[in-house]
Amino acid sequence: MSVLISVENLGKAFRSYPNARQRIKSWLGLPTHNVQDVWVLRHLNFEVYSGEAVGLIGENGAGKSTLLKMIAGTLAPTEGQIQLFGEVRAILELGMGFNGEFTGRENARHGLSMMGLSAEEAEALVPEVEAFAEVGEYFDRPLRTYSSGMQMRVTFAVATARRPQVLIVDEALAVGDAYFQHKSFEKIREMQQAGTTLLIVSHDRGAIQRICDRVILLENGQISREGEPEAIMDYYNAMLANKGNERHSVESEMREDGRVATTSGTGEAEITSVELRDADEGTPVEVATVGQTLELVVTVAIHEPVEELVIGYVIKDRLRQDVFGTNTHYLKAVRSDLKPGQTLNYRFRFPCHLGEGSYSFSVAAHADDTHVRQNYHWRDLACTFEVVNAQQDRFLGVAWLPPVLSIEQNHGDSQ
Structure with missing residues (x-):
């Protein structure tokens, strides 16, 4: 695969001035005092290959949007260089480059012409933009009358009217309604399958794991780690829990099957x-059948006083996307005031209403309804199993929801 984006020793700093006087002196090229460079990004090195989809994740302020703006050419780097080997199109901000006084149709013509299309080519694509945006009569009204979601529809429709070699997408898609988000991601996937290279920022774990081949995690303005989406997203999720707690640790381990398992926590409970297991026979299960009654047995040891203990699990599919999750907070079975030396066995009994495929459990011991505030111990890939369909009618998908079918003939129909 050929390289389409090359980032070498890239850095971006913004100048901080003690007062307006020093800022003006800087603009005039005069000597300044007490001016500081605040580095947002530094020492970034990576490449994006033809046809690849790369996700950028990180906390707010990690520098994701700044990086995309530099790659898109709307912001100059302070150091390092970016090399682009193809046509790049970016969706970074709502209505970027649009005029609020112009109508959606006029902005579409202008946006398409800015891509290098002739007037005739742009005009030919306007109906396609109008159809995809689905803003109705607003397409012929000034952009300033649009909601943010409507602006996003027109922005996205224009940017994707002609497939680029590289498409850069920031969190702007998040402002759209659920229907248009789904429609947009389907369009992105179609472009990806046709050969478009993607660089995308999103907090939607499902979208990242469905679309991306690789994920880059930015932390404190630098690349913390990169790799397969499932492993990086698991690590990121664990990193966010108990942030600032010095006792909280995050570790990743390569399993024999090649997958990376993440564990984290502060250790009061393990x-x-x-x-x-099979719920009736009590025997371990590695291969379950559709409809079989199963039991997940979780053993927890208390090492230090624990005021509140919640045990939860999530069943994930082969792409490590959540299928179902619950915990003892939701089930109204929270334990309190636990002492060191205690051991508890939790038994979760449930029917295997899953489709054929590979699944895993992530299991957590924490306080509250989620692990974010107080994560004692979190284990990804804590248990894996296969599901086969040995007895039920054939069906598709990851959920077994067998219907009861009835067919009636209307009395007025001809015999």
């Missing part, structure tokens, strides 16, 4: 054993 998940010592996770086992999937």
